[in-house]
Amino acid sequence: MKKLIGPITQVLTMERLPLKGALKDEQLEILENAGILIEGEKILEVGSWQSLKKEFPQAELFELEGNFVAMPGLIDCHTHSCFGGSRAGDFAMRNAGKTYLEIAQAGGGIWDTVTQTRKLRLEELAEKTVLNANRHLSDGVTTIEVKSGYGLSVEEELKMLRAIQLANQSTPADLISTCLAAHMKPRDYEGTNSEYLQHISSELFPILKTEKLTNRIDAFVEKSAFSPEEIAPYFKKAREMGFDLTVHADQFTTGGSKVAVEFGALSADHLEASTASEIWLLTTSNTISVALPGASIGLGCTFTPARKLLDQGGALAIASDWNPGSAPMGDLLAQASILATFEKLSAAEVLAGITFRAAAALGLEDRGKLKAGLLADFVLFPTADYREILYHQGKMKPEMVWKIGSLEGGKLGGREE
Numbered sequence: 001m002k003k004l005i006g007p008i009t010q011v012l013t014m015e016r017l018p019l020k021g022a023l024k025d026e027q028l029e030i031l032e033n034a035g036i037l038i039e040g041e042k043i044l045e046v047g048s049w050q051s052l053k054k055e056f057p058q059a060e061l062f063e064l065e066g067n068f069v070a071m072p073g074l075i076d077c078h079t080h081s082c083f084g085g086s087r088a089g090d091f092a093m094r095n096a097g098k099t100y101l102e103i104a105q106a107g108g109g110i111w112d113t114v115t116q117t118r119k120l121r122l123e124e125l126a127e128k129t130v131l132n133a134n135r136h137l138s139d140g141v142t143t144i145e146v147k148s149g150y151g152l153s154v155e156e157e158l159k160m161l162r163a164i165q166l167a168n169q170s171t172p173a174d175l176i177s178t179c180l181a182a183h184m185k186p187r188d189y190e191g192t193n194s195e196y197l198q199h200i201s202s203e204l205f206p207i208l209k210t211e212k213l214t215n216r217i218d219a220f221v222e223k224s225a226f227s228p229e230e231i232a233p234y235f236k237k238a239r240e241m242g243f244d245l246t247v248h249a250d251q252f253t254t255g256g257s258k259v260a261v262e263f264g265a266l267s268a269d270h271l272e273a274s275t276a277s278e279i280w281l282l283t284t285s286n287t288i289s290v291a292l293p294g295a296s297i298g299l300g301c302t303f304t305p306a307r308k309l310l311d312q313g314g315a316l317a318i319a320s321d322w323n324p325g326s327a328p329m330g331d332l333l334a335q336a337s338i339l340a341t342f343e344k345l346s347a348a349e350v351l352a353g354i355t356f357r358a359a360a361a362l363g364l365e366d367r368g369k370l371k372a373g374l375l376a377d378f379v380l381f382p383t384a385d386y387r388e389i390l391y392h393q394g395k396m397k398p399e400m401v402w403k404i405g406s407l408e409g410g411k412l413g414g415r416e417e
Contacts, residue, residue: 085116334394
């Protein structure tokens with residue numbers, strides 16, 4: 001059955017925009033008084049409301065009252081939203097001036113989350129992940145990347161990835177799982193960093209393939225985690241087995257972005273410490289740069305050099321980094337709006353960064369734009385002017401969220417559905 005949604009005051013299709021480089025708002029394709037025609041899970045056509053009504057009289061009409069702006073469903077390409085416990089104590093200590101080492105010595109840090117996550121049963125972890133996913137969905141995020149990395153053993157990483165898969169069956173949002181077993185060497189592993197990585201790659205990777213738990217491998221390349229030299233054999237093994245790669249890169253020190261480019265990673269995420277040489281390396285490669293403003297806000301540190309990356313021709317996505325430690329806010333639109341203020345990003349650059357450019361960071365070609373043949377994932381904001389969305393810095397939420405052709409909660413023309 002075909003469905004026709006409209007009339008929509010403005011439809012931002014995100015069509016005809018390049019994957020790489022700076023964007024001006026004048027480049028946005030904006031259809032006015034438009035409709036979106038869908039069938040099943042996909043978009044059939046986006047065009048004039050009146051023309052679509054006339055051409056498809058048998059379509060089920062979802063006629064809107066008032067002004068709305070439609071755009072593709074938001075895509076968060078980097079989260080850690082599968083976790084146990086809370087790190088509110090870390091946050092308070094950090095704001096009181098405690099160092100990372102002092103917080104860790106007081107029982108905080110990543111290992112605290114590992115401990116709390118290990119205590120949860122698979123079903124409990126899945127339930128919490130569903131709650132987080134549904135909150136994100138209500139904010140208009142229809143595709144969510146979710147990492148493991150708080151298990152840090154073969155058994156516990158499998159529990160996390162199975163929980164993410166189980167959660168994916170219980171939320172309308174699409175959860176894209178990523179294995180981050182190389183988050184840090186666990187405190188209870190007695191060998192070296194290299195021995196831990198070899199253990200994980202030989203024992204865990206084959207199971208990931210057999211159970212189809214993920215096709216994505218991530219690693220934290222940082223002085224406090226794994227060096228470029230240590231991670232190279234791990235990534236080589238992952239690439240040989242057909243996994244896509246992504247890298248936590250250049251958060252505090254450089255080196256990770258070079259690893260990402262050398263191994264052809266889909267994305268290099270964080271990049272707060274990237275200098276001119278790392279920016280050049282990234283912008284002359286096919287690796288997507290992913291800014292994580294939530295971590296900058298949570299840690300009180302500098303933002304990813306988004307303006308420089310774009311001006312030098314790079315592809316920039318923006319993600320929330322939702323995690324219990326450094327980025328607990330988990331509000332993609334608010335964080336992207338704040339990044340825009342500090343890095344002087346156009347609305348087109350921000351919206352591209354949380355739609356089709358974020359899709360590219362996940363290797364997804366079936367979403368991120370409103371065009372025939374793509375998934376019917378889109379959101380409608382209660383405004384007549386798309387610029388209001390970022391102007392309200394995350395306080396304007398979508399009134400309707402459509403996921404693969406179905407309206408997920410919300411309102412329709414002022415009526416509760």
